[in-house]
Amino acid sequence: xxxxxxxxxxxxxxxxxxxxxxxxxYASVEQRDNPELRGKPVAVGGSAERGVVAAASYExxxxxxxxxxxxxxAKRQCPELIFVKPRFEVYKAISRQIREIFAEHxxxxxxxxxxxxxxxxxxxxxxxPLARDVALRIREKIKAETGLNASAGISYNKFLAKLxxxxxxxxxxxxxxxxxxxxxxxTLPVGKFHGIGPATAAKMNALGLFxxxxxxxxxLEFMNANxxxxxxxxxxxxxxxxxxxxxxxRIRKSxxxxxxxxxDLDAFDALAAELRPLVDKVWRxxxxxxxxxxxxxxxxxxxxxxxxxRSRSVTSAVAxxxxxxxxxxxxxxxxxxxxxxxxxxxxxxxxxxxxxxAEPQLTLGI
Numbered sequence: 001x002x003x004x005x006x007x008x009x010x011x012x013x014x015x016x017x018x019x020x021x022x023x024x025x026y027a028s029v030e031q032r033d034n035p036e037l038r039g040k041p042v043a044v045g046g047s048a049e050r051g052v053v054a055a056a057s058y059e060x061x062x063x064x065x066x067x068x069x070x071x072x073x074a075k076r077q078c079p080e081l082i083f084v085k086p087r088f089e090v091y092k093a094i095s096r097q098i099r100e101i102f103a104e105h106x107x108x109x110x111x112x113x114x115x116x117x118x119x120x121x122x123x124x125x126x127x128x129p130l131a132r133d134v135a136l137r138i139r140e141k142i143k144a145e146t147g148l149n150a151s152a153g154i155s156y157n158k159f160l161a162k163l164x165x166x167x168x169x170x171x172x173x174x175x176x177x178x179x180x181x182x183x184x185x186x187t188l189p190v191g192k193f194h195g196i197g198p199a200t201a202a203k204m205n206a207l208g209l210f211x212x213x214x215x216x217x218x219x220l221e222f223m224n225a226n227x228x229x230x231x232x233x234x235x236x237x238x239x240x241x242x243x244x245x246x247x248x249x250r251i252r253k254s255x256x257x258x259x260x261x262x263x264d265l266d267a268f269d270a271l272a273a274e275l276r277p278l279v280d281k282v283w284r285x286x287x288x289x290x291x292x293x294x295x296x297x298x299x300x301x302x303x304x305x306x307x308x309x310r311s312r313s314v315t316s317a318v319a320x321x322x323x324x325x326x327x328x329x330x331x332x333x334x335x336x337x338x339x340x341x342x343x344x345x346x347x348x349x350x351x352x353x354x355x356x357x358a359e360p361q362l363t364l365g366i
Contacts, residue, residue, distance in 0.1 A: 001357060004362075011120065012120060013064065013105075013157045014032065015120065015122050015156050016120070016121045016122045016124075016131035016134075016156070016177055017119070017120055017121070017122075017131075017154070017155060017156065017157060017158055017161045018118070018119045018121055018134065018135045018138070018152055018153070018154050018161060018162035019116065019117075019118055019119075019152065019153040019154075019158070019162045019164065019165040020098075020100070020116060020117055020119065020138065020139075020150050020151075020152050020165070021116040021150065021151050021152070021153075021165045021166075021169070021238060022059055022133070022142075022148060022149070022151075023058070023114065023148070023149045023150060023151055023169060024055060024056065024057050024061075024117035024170070025091065025114065025148070026044040026054060026055035026072035026086060026091055026115075027042045027043070027044050027056055027057035027060070027084075027116035027150065028057070028148050029055055029091060029094060029148065029245065030042055030044060030084045030087075030265030031057060031129060032146075032147050032148060034084075034166070035197075037057075037082060039059060039081055039082070039090065040057070040059055040080070040288060041056075041059040041060035041062075041063060041066060041078050041080055041081050041083070042056070042057040042058055042059065042060060042081075042082050042084055043055070043056050043057075043063065043071070043074055043081050043083050043084070044056075044069060044084050044086050044216070044277045045083060045084075045086065045087075046071060046083065046085070047071050047075070051064060051070070051072075051083075052068060052069070052071060052212035052229065052284070053066065053067055053068065053069045053070075053071060053074050054065050054076070054086055054284070054287060055190065056173065057182070060074070060078055060081055060168060062073070063077045063078035063081075064077045064078075064112030065077055065078050065081060066275040067284075068280065068284060069179075071083065075261035078144035081262075085103075085300075086134075087337060088287065088288070088290060091114050091115075091135075092114060092290050093162060094146055094148070094243070095111075095115065096112040096139075097146060098142055098146065098150075099111065099117070101138055101141050101142055101145065102117060102119055102138065102177070103138070104125065104126070104141075105119065105124050105125055105128075105134055105138060106119050106120060106121050106123075106125060106127060106339065107125075107248060108122050108162075108246050108248045109246075109248055110246045110247050110248060113285075114161060116165075117213060118158055118161065118162075118246045119134075119138075119246065120245070120246035121134045125365060130352055131175075131242070132154050132173065132175050133155045135152035135154050135173050136152075138150070138152070139151075139152055139171075139173065142361075145246060147322075148173075149170055151165050151168060151169045151170060151173060152164075152165055152170060152172075152173035152174075153165030153166070153167065153170055153174055153176070154173065154175045154176070155175065155176040155177075155181065156172070156176075156178050156181065156265070157178075157181075157241070157242035158186060158242055158244050158246065159194065159195075159240075159242035159244075160176045160181055160184070160238045160240060160242070161176075163176065163184070163192075163194070164176045164187070169250060171305075173306065173321075178240075181240030182239055182240040183248050184240070185212035185237065185238055185239070185240050186211060186213035186214075186216060186238075187211060187212065187213070188211060188213045189210060189211060190204045190205070190209055190210060190211065190212070190215065193212070193234075193237065195212045195237075196234070197202070197325075199259065199260050200209055200225070200227070200230075200289075203226075203227075207226060212237075212238045213238075214236040215235065215238035216239055217232055218235070220232060220235050223235040228287075251314070251348060253352065254297075254348045254349060254352065255282050255285045255286065255291065255293065255348060255349050255350075255352065256282065256297075256299075256346055256347065256348030256349070257281040257282050257346065257347060257348075258278065258279040258344055258345060258346030258347070259274060259277070259344065259345060259346075260301075260323060260343060260344045261342070261343055261344065261345075264303045264338075264341035264342060264343050265341060265342050266338055266340075266341045266342060268332065268333065268336050270331050271332060271342060271345060272332065272344055273347060274328060274329050275325065275332065275347060276325060278345065278346065278347045279321060279325040279328055279347055280321065282324065282349055283320075283321040283324055284313050285307060290318075291352045292317035292318060293316070293317060293318060293349035293351050293352045293353070294313050294314055294316065294317055294318065294327055294350075294351040295311055295313040295314075295320065295349065295350045295351040296311065296312055296314075296324060296327040296333040296347070296348075296349055297309055297311040297346075297348045297349075297350065298310045298328055298330065298332055298345070298346070298347060299309075299344070299347070299348070300335065300338075300342055300344070300345060301342065301343055301344035301345075301346075301347075302338075302339075302340040302341065302343065303340055303341045303342070303343050304340060305343075306340070308335075310331045310334065310335065311331075312327055312331060313351065314327070318349065324347075324349065328347045345349050
């Protein structure tokens with residue numbers, strides 16, 4: 001990487017951004033604290049019929065077990081799987097410990113969840129010239145103080161740093177330099193792009209876009225016409241360009257998820273069934289970040305692209321996944337029968353508060 005602060009033209013020095021991602025964080029904490037779990041397939045979450053895996057150890061991942069998977073599916077794929085109840089207060093305490101290590105190197109820290117963050121170390125507090133050495137020192141100190149492994153990606157922007165941190169997992173790090181960036185992206189399947197979900201990837205594939213190079217071969221006008229306001233973002237990241245800054249003390253105002261249907265729907269039961277995975281996704285983010293919220297919003301986009309939103313606020317933070325589903329489905333039920341068929345549904349939770357101030361219930365909604 002051009003860690004020397006090379007100036008390109010009259011631009012500012014090349015940024016040095018690190019993405020730190022703890023390896024199988026929740027599961028690794030449980031294995032650290034209970035020696036009997038070490039070397040065994042472990043899932044943090046509930047084993048009940050409606051349970052969901054919040055995190056899986058690397059031993060469990062060999063069997064295809066992964067986060068967000070229904071517990072019954074995980075158990076079927078790995079009969080020896082050991083389920084452990086989550087201890088979010090413990091994970092949050094360790095996360096604070098890790099952020100203190102980050103803060104020894106830079107004040108520009110953007111936490112994404114309890115187990116990952118971006119750091120801008122272009123100007124780092126210890127004057128270490130190479131970003132890869134900053135990352136190595138951080139990972140060594142995390143290991144020494146917590147007994148846990150972290151992986152790191154180092155690059156000149158956030159998009160590539162996050163890609164790089166996946167490249168040498170677990171317990172590794174990888175640098176994507178400005179010279180490497182565009183070539184690294186061009187062979188990447190679009191489904192591997194952070195920010196491109198399954199529905200968008202399928203749409204891209206239908207348009208003949210399968211790799212970063214395929215996107216790069218399109219005009220900005222084509223990308224904007226087909227992908228709206230996200231089109232420009234996809235256009236630039238396919239070229240290895242991402243100007244988003246690392247935002248210290250970023251405050252997330254809401255957590256949401258939405259899905260576009262392959263065929264338009266109008267029946268309540270069919271729409272309610274589509275809401276459930278969205279509720280799962282939103283609640284999983286609540287569990288990961290420790291955030292809770294009081295306002296549930298339902299977004300409905302009709303077949304003619306008209307959008308309506310309906311919200312309901314409750315007096316105290318939504319305490320569990322089932323309550324979130326009940327509130328979301330209640331908002332949908334009030335709108336029935338719908339005047340037109342629906343092409344998209346979304347659910348969001350706002351009026352967020354940090355888990356330290358939220359309701360004490362921190363168990364998975366299972």
